[in-house]
Amino acid sequence: xxxxxxxxxxxxxxxxxxxxxxxxxxxxxxxxxxxxxxxxxxxxxxxxxxxxxxxxxxxxxxxxxxxxxxxxxxxxxxxxxxxxxxxxxxxxxxxxxxxxxxxxxxxxxxxxxxxxxxxxxxxxxxxxxxxxxxxxxxxxxxxxxxxxxxxxxxxxxxxxxxxxxxxxxxxxxxxxxxxxxxxxxxxxxxxxxxxxxxxxxxxxxxxxxxxxxxxxxxxxxxxxxxxxxxxxxxxxxxxxxxxxxxxxxxxxxxxxxxxxxxxxxxxxxxxxxxxxxxxxxxxxxxxxxxxxxxxxxxxxxxxxxxxxxxxxxxxxxxxxxxxxxxxxxxxxxxxxxxxxxxxxxxxxxxxxxxxxxxxxxxxxxxxxxxxxxxxxxxxxxxxxx
Amino acid sequence: xxxxxxxxxxxxxxxxxxxxxxxxxxxxxxxxxxxxxxxxxxxxxxxxxxxxxxxxxxxxxxxxxxxxxxxxxxxxxxxxxxxxxxxxxxxxxxxxxxxxxxxxxxxxxxxxxxxxxxxxxxxxxxxxxxxxxxxxxxxxxxxxxxxxxxxxxxxxxxxxxxxxxxxxxxxxxxxxxxxxxxxxxxxxxxxxxxxxxxxxxxxxxxxxxxxxxxxxxxxxxxxxxxxxxxxxxxxxxxxxxxxxxxxxxxxxxxxxxxxxxxxxxxxxxxxxxxxxxxxxxxxxxxxxxxxxxxxxxxxxxxxxxxxxxxxxxxxxxxxxxxxxxxxxxxxxxxx
Numbered sequence: 164x165x166x167x168x169x170x171x172x173x174x175x176x177x178x179x180x181x182x183x184x185x186x187x188x189x190x191x192x193x194x195x196x197x198x199x200x201x202x203x204x205x206x207x208x209x210x211x212x213x214x215x216x217x218x219x220x221x222x223x224x225x226x227x228x229x230x231x232x233x234x235x236x237x238x239x240x241x242x243x244x245x246x247x248x249x250x251x252x253x254x255x256x257x258x259x260x261x262x263x264x265x266x267x268x269x270x271x272x273x274x275x276x277x278x279x280x281x282x283x284x285x286x287x288x289x290x291x292x293x294x295x296x297x298x299x300x301x302x303x304x305x306x307x308x309x310x311x312x313x314x315x316x317x318x319x320x321x322x323x324x325x326x327x328x329x330x331x332x333x334x335x336x337x338x339x340x341x342x343x344x345x346x347x348x349x350x351x352x353x354x355x356x357x358x359x360x361x362x363x364x365x366x367x368x369x370x371x372x373x374x375x376x377x378x379x380x381x382x383x384x385x386x387x388x389x390x391x392x393x394x395x396x397x398x399x400x401x402x403x404x405x406x407x408x409x410x411x412x413x414x415x416x417x418x419x420x421x422x423x424x425x426x427x428x429x430x431x432x433x434x435x436x437x438x439x440x441x442x443x444x445x446x447x448x449x450x451x452x453x454x455x456x457x458x459x460x461x462x463x464x465x466x467x468x469x470x471x472x473x474x475x476x477x478x479x480x481x482x483x484x485x486x487x488x489x490x491x492x493x494x495x496x497x498x499x500x501x502x503x504x505x506x507x508x509x510x511x512x513x514x515x516x517x518x519x520x521x522x523x524x525x526x527x528x529x530x531x532x533x534x535x536x537x538x539x540x541x542x543x544x545x546x547x548x
Numbered sequence: 549x550x551x552x553x554x555x556x557x558x559x560x561x562x563x564x565x566x567x568x569x570x571x572x573x574x575x576x577x578x579x580x581x582x583x584x585x586x587x588x589x590x591x592x593x594x595x596x597x598x599x600x601x602x603x604x605x606x607x608x609x610x611x612x613x614x615x616x617x618x619x620x621x622x623x624x625x626x627x628x629x630x631x632x633x634x635x636x637x638x639x640x641x642x643x644x645x646x647x648x649x650x651x652x653x654x655x656x657x658x659x660x661x662x663x664x665x666x667x668x669x670x671x672x673x674x675x676x677x678x679x680x681x682x683x684x685x686x687x688x689x690x691x692x693x694x695x696x697x698x699x700x701x702x703x704x705x706x707x708x709x710x711x712x713x714x715x716x717x718x719x720x721x722x723x724x725x726x727x728x729x730x731x732x733x734x735x736x737x738x739x740x741x742x743x744x745x746x747x748x749x750x751x752x753x754x755x756x757x758x759x760x761x762x763x764x765x766x767x768x769x770x771x772x773x774x775x776x777x778x779x780x781x782x783x784x785x786x787x788x789x790x791x792x793x794x795x796x797x798x799x800x801x802x803x804x805x806x807x808x809x810x811x812x813x814x815x816x817x818x819x820x821x822x823x824x825x826x827x828x829x830x831x832x833x834x835x836x837x838x839x840x841x842x843x844x845x846x847x848x849x850x851x852x853x854x855x856x857x858x859x860x861x862x863x864x865x866x867x868x869x870x871x872x873x874x875x876x877x878x879x880x881x882x883x
Contacts, residue, residue, distance in 0.1 A: 203553055402629055410551025417560075452600050453672070513554070513622055520557040520619055527608060528564045532571070535601040 167461075170454065174461040177441070188430055189470045195423045196474025196522050197481065199416050203514050204482040205490050206409035208506040213401045216339060217394065222375050223367040225382055226390045233390075235361040240386055244367060247381055249374045255362030257348050259355055261316060266305045272316075272355075274348035284340075286310065287330030293350040297330035301341035314344070318354045326350075367391075412490070413521075420522065424529045431533035442537055443545030452538050459534035467523045474522075475515065483508045554623035555705045558616060562698040565612045566691075572605040573691045576684040583680055599677070603668050606687070610661040613694075617654040618815075620701075625806055627708070637803035646704040653697045660690060662826050663833060670834070670846045678840040737788050737880050744784040751777040751828065752862065758831065759855050771832025774858075778825040781865070785817075791880060792872040817868045823861025827854040 178185045225244065227236035241253040257274035275289060287310050290296050296314055308314055314326045332340035352359060367382070369375050379391040442455060481487055483506055575598045584592055624637040624647065631643050641647035664686060671679040751773040758766050785802050793805050793813065805814035831854060834847045872878060 206553075399630060406552045406630075409553055410556055413553055413556055414551065417556075452597070456600065456604055513626055516619060516622060517554050517557045520561050520615060521553075524561050524564055524612060528568055531568070531605055531608060532601070535604055539597040539600060 167457070170457050171461050171465075174458050174465060177458070178462065178465065181438070184430065185466065188427065189466060189473070191423060191426060192466065192470035192522075192526065193473035193477065195416075195419055196471055196518065197477035198419060199413060199521060200475050200478030200518050201481050201487060201490055202409050202412040202416060203518055204478055204510055205487045205506070206405045206412075207511070207514055208482065208509050210402065210405045211509045212506065213405070214398060217398055217401070220394050220397065221366040222369045222372075222394055223379055223382070224392045225365040225367060225386075226392065227364075227388055228390045229388065235357065235363060236365055236389070238360055238362055240389065241362075241365050243386060244365065244382055247378060247385075249370055249378060251368040251370050253368075254366045256364055256366055257351050257355075257357065258363050259351075261344070263316075268305055268342070270302065270342050270344050272344045272346060272351060274346055274351035276348055284333045285330045286333055287328075290326075290329050290345060290347050290350075293347055293353070294324075294326055295329045295347070296326035297332065297345040298328055299332045299340040299343040302344065303331055316344075316354070319356045324354060420525060424525050427526050428529040428533065431530040432536075434533075434537055438537070439540060439545050442540045443542045446540065446542040447546070455538035455540075456534065459530075459538060463527055463530055463534070467526055471519060471523065475518070479508070479510070482506060552623070552627060552705075554619065554626055558619055558623060558701060559698070559705070561612060561616050561619070562694075562701055565609050565616065566694050566698050568605050568609045568612075569691045569694045572602045572609070573688055575602055576687045580681060580684045580688070585676060585680075599672070599680070602684075602687070603665075603672065606661070606668065607665055609694075610665050613654070613657055613661055617658055620650065620654060621803070621806060625803065630708075635804075636801055636807065638801055640708075643709070644704050644707040646700055646707060650697065650700045650704050653693065653700060657690070657693060657697060658822070659826060660686070660693075663830070664690070666830060666850075667834070667837075670837075670843060670850060673846050674840075674842040676842050678843055679837070735783075735787050737791075740784060740787040741881075744780055744788075747773075747777050747780045748862070748866065751824075752859075755828065755855060755859055755862070759852075759859075764835065767831040767835040769832075771829050774825050774828030774832075777828070778821065781821055785869070788880060789869045789873075792870070792876060792878060795872065795876065795878040797880065813868060817865060820861045820864030820866075820868065824858050824865055825861075827858035827861065830854045 225236065225240070227234045227240070236255070238255050241255050244250060245253040259272055261270045261272050262268075263270060285297060287297065298314065302314075303309055306314065308328060310328055310331050312328050314328055315323050316326065318324050326344075326346065330345075332343065346354065351357075367378070369378055375393050375395070379393050382389055382391045445455065481489070486506060579595050579598060579602075582591060583595060621637060624640040628634040628636055628640040631639055634640055634643065641651065664683070667679060668683060671677050671683060751770075754766060754770045754773050758770050782802075786800050790800050790802060790805065791797055793810065794801075803814070804810065805817065806812060807814075831851050834851070837847060838844050
């Protein structure tokens with residue numbers, strides 16, 4: 164133990180003697196780790212953000228599929244489904260997208276029924292009259308109007324409709340309400356020119372969580388033109404999607420990793436005459452090959468761990484303090500009204516393990532053979548040179 | 549499926565390990581062909597230096613292999629979320645049965661590589677390195693297994709289809725099912741406890757006697773006891789130790805304990821079992837090597853440490869595995 168510590172001490176002083184070489188290597192190494200780490204941290208954080216907000220999503224959403232495309236669903240279906248045992252409630256939803264060419268943004272318009280309880284995160288109240296609406300913070304920022312002002316939207320017949328803003332959703336609910344416009348259901352049907360016997364989709368609430376799967380199967384069996392989507396399926400899709408995205412990014416970043424490995428290989432192979440003399444002197448003093456290999460082992464470990472620590476800290480700051488400006492366009496969605504939210508720091512041991520395995524492994528592998536070459540230097544040969 | 553970060557890391561890591569092993573084998577082959585200790589030619593000197601390269605390469609490859617086994621279990625545990633119906637690594641492994649084979653090969657490699665590294669250390673301490681030839685023969689045999697490991701991992705991960713509904717530990721490790729796993733889970737608790745404590749007790753007795761006596765017969769006996777103890781213990785984990793750890797009379801899964809909700813208690817548990825088995829087997833493996841005079845004293849010196857590590861590993865395994873049995877409120881027997 165004492166012997167190992169002594170060797171470590173020697174290694175550290177020897178690394179410090181070669182300041183510039185060591186630091187330049189550590190800088191590049193740490194940068195590579197920071198790039199890979201940012202990708203991992205960001206996806207992990209987005210994943211947990213998405214999963215967290217989907218917890219309150221409806222258990223089953225039933226859509227109608229016609230000619231392979233999503234279609235409006237007849238409200239009559241709701242009655243059929245609500246008769247299945249185990250179904251708590253079926254609510255037809257009316258909603259759609261609205262593209263505003265002026266601000267070049269997509270809004271989500273959703274209709275609410277006549278009776279709605281007051282929401283905590285709403286500043287003001289929900290719309291009651293047909294010419295009223297409630298909007299999200301993102302729309303306030305883009306369009307300008309606030310509570311009490313008017314919002315002008317163009318309906319499907321290209322006629323302008325004016326809605327009085329009765330409420331604005333607070334920023335805390337941004338992830339869900341940023342681009343939202345809430346209208347009374349009847350007004351929205353009129354706006355979209357939608358038949359009153361149709362709805363966009365049906366939301367099914369289920370008493371027992373374990374029956375969700377069976378009920379989804381039943382709905383599909385009895386109403387064969389529907390597509391029931393369960394919450395679990397959405398969660399799986401998100402999980403797969405984020406894994407795929409981050410894997411894609413990592414695969415691209417692997418090129419950087421390989422470049423770094425070549426650099427590491429080059430640095431390790433090109434030992435200076437001074438270094439050679441150092442090893443020669445050590446061996447002449449009675450150090451064995453095994454001891455020199457131990458030095459090299461500690462050297463690799465010190466450089467790797469220092470760079471890993473620096474890289475992870477840099478990735479952390481990049482992702483969680485500055486919200487990953489270099490990566491968000493690639494990993495998030497591409498909506499104009501994308502909510503600006505602070506990522507909550509989620510880093511687990513698994514992420515760090517994967518990162519270490521991806522970066523430290525290749526580095527050590529690259530430096531093994533050069534280290535051996537150095538360690539087996541013949542003292543007599545060195546002295547003669 | 550391949551683009552999961554953990555899977556990428558695993559495949560990259562295994563490829564690197566394979567390359568390192570191939571380089572080591574190439575040099576090992578040269579040593580096998582031209583090794584002649586009595587010669588003092590330049591070539592022999594070069595070969596002697598190369599033994600250092602190979603042992604360094606192999607040391608790193610072993611550590612890499614160990615970490616990759618850990619990462620494999622970790623990843624199997626992480627990707628279970630992608631499979632409908634899977635709740636832990638069991639579900640993810642069932643999604644493509646090759647996964648079990650990968651786990652098996654990784655376990656076997658862990659043992660073989662550890663033996664190699666320990667015996668190599670012994671050999672390098674001697675003057676005449678009597679184990680050179682057998683060592684490099686084993687190395688040449690090990691490399692294809694590492695290649696197979698990489699290939700099967702590729703097969704496993706590329707064959708995963710997230711939409712397939714897998715069976716989870718609830719249905720695999722339950723008393724009603726068929727096969728070995730279910731048979732273990734369905735074993736009467738009392739009998740399996742008697743078997744487990746009997747075998748572990750026997751192992752400990754032989755181990756303690758080995759620490760006192762130099763008798764040659766005891767070493768192979770300890771080897772046999774270790775192997776027996778390993779399989780009986782794995783059976784015991786499925787059969788009743790897991791029940792105590794989860795405090796549930798029907799939960800037999802050997803993987804759930806690796807998860808955060810059980811404070812990762814499975815890792816020290818399995819590490820203890822691994823040490824107890826590995827270092828219990830070593831004296832038996834080293835026994836035939838005593839015929840080389842130079843290595844004999846080295847073995848004698850190292851054996852003390854092996855036995856102590858084996859004992860420590862066993863105690864760790866027993867403490868973690870049986871803690872709840874004696875100090876927890878959960879009771880399996882007596883009703």
